[in-house]
Amino acid sequence: MKRVTLADVAKEAGVSKSTVSQFLNKRYEHMGDETREKIRAAIEKLGYRPNYIARSLKQKRTSMIGIIVANIMHRVSTEVSRAIEDYCHEHDMHAIVCNADDDPVKERKYIEMLRARQVDGLVIFPTGGNIELYKQMERENYPVVFVDRKIDGVNVHTIVVNNREATYQAVCHLIEQGHTRIGMVTPPLTIYPRIERVNGYKQALMDHRIEIKSEYMASDEIHRIASWLEQMFALPQKPTALLAGNDLSFFEAMAFIKQQRIRVPQDLAVIVFDNIPFASISTPTITTIAQPAYEMGKKAAELLWKQINNQCEKAQLYTFSCRLIIRESSKGK
Amino acid sequence: MKRVTLADVAKEAGVSKSTVSQFLNKRYEHMGDETREKIRAAIEKLGYRPNYIARSLKQKRTSMIGIIVANIMHRVSTEVSRAIEDYCHEHDMHAIVCNADDDPVKERKYIEMLRARQVDGLVIFPTGGNIELYKQMERENYPVVFVDRKIDGVNVHTIVVNNREATYQAVCHLIEQGHTRIGMVTPPLTIYPRIERVNGYKQALMDHRIEIKSEYMASDEIHRIASWLEQMFALPQKPTALLAGNDLSFFEAMAFIKQQRIRVPQDLAVIVFDNIPFASISTPTITTIAQPAYEMGKKAAELLWKQINNQCEKAQLYTFSCRLIIRESSKGK
């Protein structure tokens, strides 16, 4: 099964390799019509397919970019990735998605693997655990865009959402509905967005002179969320509203709610920070804080593309606003 | 920002390129300890990272495989992909996922793009629209595994599920629960698995001497599903149970059901063919026909790996069995 090369095509067509190369790169300017036709025929006859690996080696660009998501189980990661892919598609590029699984070691491994494969740039949902590596890429001027999390001390284009303001607004909404006992569950407060979401929650309570009670706040590993909720709902003054800090904690909460036969929204109003697919068709419908994932992905791709093509502006922070999608379940109390 | 090459490392360490290459490939057998250390130090000092593109060009393998899913919106595609990625991970390979979007033109484009990028093999959820291309790969002995759909006339390792038997069993279950008016919705019957699912449905009815009524069967584009359901539920004898042929049609059906305030399972038992994430926590819980996606993906990866490493057996059809996961909603009537 011998591979057909450009040289074979050249021989078959009776021209030189460079002419064939011109042809492949659609630089027909200085090329006789009959030459063109001969080459076309030769390619067809031999079933030739160019080898992009060889081309990349020479050109020093692969037209591929890498996306490293912190955790692919978050819906927003896949939505952002999808937007980036669409952008790539329009710009004759391709995207490879890798899942760091919230593990800095895996993240490092993927960054290194993708760079070894010569991808032209990287969109990263940083775990935050590889500061030195991030800085190194910055020093080398390697094209990178961060999404979801700002990393202090690393000067890279970064796209985030207004976490704090969004939860603030959501909690205000609950308060307006008459709720005062509002719980919040999140994964561990190890990363900036989660902390900001909790801060927004606290701020909203404070601004309404509602006491912040630690019994109403549970931040722990996903598999321990349920037991915290158990405690929370065993309180004499159990919450009448619950804010889930992201989709994964939301699903845990819903499992608990179902198991305890708590009725939403009659017994408990629920709001979740994150895009929940089909939130609108589930019963009960769920109020969500939606991140503009598509726009974020598009912007990330665009920023990366500019860097790759040396049209880089100074690194900057882009903050996108979330949208509170109010559905009946939050009309509580 | 000059790239550090293997040649630079060799010079720095005062050895030849081939020795460095040996080192990189962990062939330390015939290598002095001091040489090894010198090279290690040089690599560290220069911050050298090998160029996989160059290596691939020489070795004629990229250690990458491609996955082309027919439609990434199907949950089962992502689950299978995930399993394949895990397998790759264990075998020092990497997977690239592309979405054909049910479009044979896109499918062809991706197959060609991935092969131009020299991926070592392909897992394809075939659209069925590129028979000649499939056959060509078969002729060239290019490593390929099909998943989800058997393509007649193409002799390639193929992994499918027992569609017919699975729906048969599901419908029997409904009948045992006392249902006789059982509806079914699916996307258009253009591909084999969907046809088989409908066949299983019909067979079950026939075997129980229940008349097959066309009013109870709707197979059409997703966006037209709703209007078919409207007709179905306007019948004097409306169905008491509904089988959704896949996840996408299920979501359409659920939107309709919710809008019409039909209560599940009191008014209508629902079963869906496909893995629905969080089917267990939604209210009502939904009975599902679960495909063993992880096992399927693992098998696909294994079959591909064997082909890549020339341990190919004869192409064969592997049929996996689905599991009916009965939840309360199907206890109807």
Added chain:
DNA sequence: GTGAAAGCGCTAACAT
């Protein structure tokens, strides 16, 4: 044990 040299398949000056 280590080095020299010949490619892998392609592109891009530079000639002609």
Added chain:
DNA sequence: ATGTTAGCGCTTTCAC
């Protein structure tokens, strides 16, 4: 308008 040539960064015989 087309051909010649020199690599891209690595691996891999085959010498020494």
